[in-house]
Amino acid sequence: MNQHAARIADPLLNFSNVALGYGDFTVLRDINLHVRRGQVVAMMGGSGSGKTTLLRAATGQIQAQEGQVSVFGQDIAAAPPPELRKLRQRMGVLFQQGALFTDLDVFENVAFPLREHTRISEAQVVECVLDKLNAVGLRAAAHLRISEISGGMARRVALARAIVLEPELILYDEPFAGLDPISLGITAQLIRGLTDRLNCASVLITHDVAESFAIADHVYMVGQGKLLASGTPDELSRSDDPYIHQFLKGEPDGPIAFHYPETPAFEKWLGRHGGRP
Amino acid sequence: MSPTKAIAALGGWIIDSIHRLGALARLLVTIAAGSGAAVRRPGLVSQQVHFIGNYSLVIIAVSGLFVGFVLGLQGYYTLNRYGSEEALGLLVALSLTRELGPVVTALLFAGRAGTSLTAEIGLMKAGEQLAAMEVMAVDPVRRVLVPRFWGGAIAMPILAAVFSMVGIIGGWIVGVLLIGIDAGVFWSQMQGGVDIFKDVANGVIKSFIFGLAVTLIALFEGWNAKPTPEGVARATTRTVVSGALVVLGLDFLLTALMFSN
Numbered sequence: 001m002n003q004h005a006a007r008i009a010d011p012l013l014n015f016s017n018v019a020l021g022y023g024d025f026t027v028l029r030d031i032n033l034h035v036r037r038g039q040v041v042a043m044m045g046g047s048g049s050g051k052t053t054l055l056r057a058a059t060g061q062i063q064a065q066e067g068q069v070s071v072f073g074q075d076i077a078a079a080p081p082p083e084l085r086k087l088r089q090r091m092g093v094l095f096q097q098g099a100l101f102t103d104l105d106v107f108e109n110v111a112f113p114l115r116e117h118t119r120i121s122e123a124q125v126v127e128c129v130l131d132k133l134n135a136v137g138l139r140a141a142a143h144l145r146i147s148e149i150s151g152g153m154a155r156r157v158a159l160a161r162a163i164v165l166e167p168e169l170i171l172y173d174e175p176f177a178g179l180d181p182i183s184l185g186i187t188a189q190l191i192r193g194l195t196d197r198l199n200c201a202s203v204l205i206t207h208d209v210a211e212s213f214a215i216a217d218h219v220y221m222v223g224q225g226k227l228l229a230s231g232t233p234d235e236l237s238r239s240d241d242p243y244i245h246q247f248l249k250g251e252p253d254g255p256i257a258f259h260y261p262e263t264p265a266f267e268k269w270l271g272r273h274g275g276r277p
Numbered sequence: 278m279s280p281t282k283a284i285a286a287l288g289g290w291i292i293d294s295i296h297r298l299g300a301l302a303r304l305l306v307t308i309a310a311g312s313g314a315a316v317r318r319p320g321l322v323s324q325q326v327h328f329i330g331n332y333s334l335v336i337i338a339v340s341g342l343f344v345g346f347v348l349g350l351q352g353y354y355t356l357n358r359y360g361s362e363e364a365l366g367l368l369v370a371l372s373l374t375r376e377l378g379p380v381v382t383a384l385l386f387a388g389r390a391g392t393s394l395t396a397e398i399g400l401m402k403a404g405e406q407l408a409a410m411e412v413m414a415v416d417p418v419r420r421v422l423v424p425r426f427w428g429g430a431i432a433m434p435i436l437a438a439v440f441s442m443v444g445i446i447g448g449w450i451v452g453v454l455l456i457g458i459d460a461g462v463f464w465s466q467m468q469g470g471v472d473i474f475k476d477v478a479n480g481v482i483k484s485f486i487f488g489l490a491v492t493l494i495a496l497f498e499g500w501n502a503k504p505t506p507e508g509v510a511r512a513t514t515r516t517v518v519s520g521a522l523v524v525l526g527l528d529f530l531l532t533a534l535m536f537s538n
Contacts, residue, residue: 059412088414099409102400116415 325428345447387520398499433488
């Protein structure tokens with residue numbers, strides 16, 4: 001294998017026997033996954049299954065309780081702060097809530113990474129930002145304050161900001177949430193097109209089955225505190241696994257419970273409030 | 278409450294207070310270490326001076342005018358008893374430049390700009406804006422806290438100067454225009470009795486230190502606020518209470534240091 005091919009084959013993001021959680025509580029364990037250059041990878045699972053925790057681990061916001069998370073071939077837990085900043089400069093992240101800077105307007109929000117990490121001229125900043133805003137359909141909204149745009153528009157601005165530096169690894173947390181059907185389709189194609197054009201890697205944290213299956217090369221499903229399945233969208237669609245079947249079809253009955261499980265703490269609370277113990 | 282529980286609660290409060298003081302000192306060191314960013318990008322600081330100054334300018338000017346009015350009236354009543362009402366200009370100027378200018382401005386600053394800073398930082402935290410910045414490889418301390426810290430520290434002496442200036446005009450309106458003290462005496466007493474270093478410069482130093490303290494407390498409370506509406510509300514209240522107490526405590530210390538023989 002020549003050097004170029006080896007570079008392409010190396011995963012940009014790699015989880016090796018990883019356990020993740022907060023404090024003493026473990027959300028996910030035995031996670032093994034990898035994301036390669038040019039791939040769109042979807043990570044799916046029900047609400048509260050730990051999808052966003054995976055993203056936090058990939059960005060170094062939380063550290064693995066066990067195992068190793070590697071980004072661009074480097075163990076993110078072992079990276080000293082300057083090295084971590086360099087790794088993060090090569091990533092783009094779309095946050096679940098958008099996380100737009102409310103003291104800046106739409107244009108300045110998208111320009112923020114350019115102004116912080118590059119020394120390009122103002123004319124180039126304007127051209128680049130308007131180009132990215134155009135890609136998400138919001139070129140003419142550049143002058144608006146964040147308080148003046150809708151939730152769906154805010155997510156598209158956040159998407160433009162995540163891709164403005166054309167990073168090598170882009171992590172999207174719920175990129176399709178709150179979008180109307182037209183924006184949803186265009187956003188999905190934008191993610192696919194960007195991944196192909198930049199030859200970067202894209203990770204979608206989502207539970208939108210139709211759109212993510214349409215653009216993903218590989219899908220990981222998490223639930224019940226572990227990685228439940230992985231494969232191409234076709235493989236998962238054909239799976240007989242009852243969990244995957246229920247999730248993909250959105251059926252009410254199956255191994256995924258709709259109701260939050262009762263715990264001793266809840267029973268104690270209920271007893272105090274006069275309910276049945 | 279049993280005595281044991283009361284002692285435990287008191288101990289807990291003391292430990293918590295020491296912990297918060299340590300965290301405040303650490304934040305100050307972090308901001309000081311990152312202050313090179315403010316020198317490299319002065320535009321961010323001047324933007325904050327503009328915002329913070331704008332927040333407080335009207336309330337400072339109006340308060341200064343009324344404090345000047347009251348000083349003019351009270352000063353005249355007292356001085357008139359001893360037949361020395363011509364010293365009214367000096368009394369108004371010294372009261373404002375030495376004490377009332379820096380202290381009242383700092384108290385108003387804590388209530389107006391301080392709470393705005395706390396709420397802004399707290400809401401940035403609640404909206405994941407600070408986390409987003411960190412993930413974008415941008416240090417939120419250098420990008421958000423440092424410009425605001427120096428912006429507040431620079432804005433405070435300017436606001437205190439505005440307060441004192443408007444207050445002196447207020448004293449002049451009452452003393453000269455309404456009561457009829459001779460304008461020449463009013464101004465010449467002031468000119469002869471106010472020392473540029475001992476009175477004016479010390480007042481400026483005081484207001485700068487108050488600016489540092491109040492801005493640091495405001496940023497600290499916002500930075501450590503629980504990222505909920507209730508958490509941000511509590512943090513803004515703490516900014517006003519802690520800011521006001523610290524200003525009054527520091528004023529006593531600084532006055533003792535600056536004006537003792």
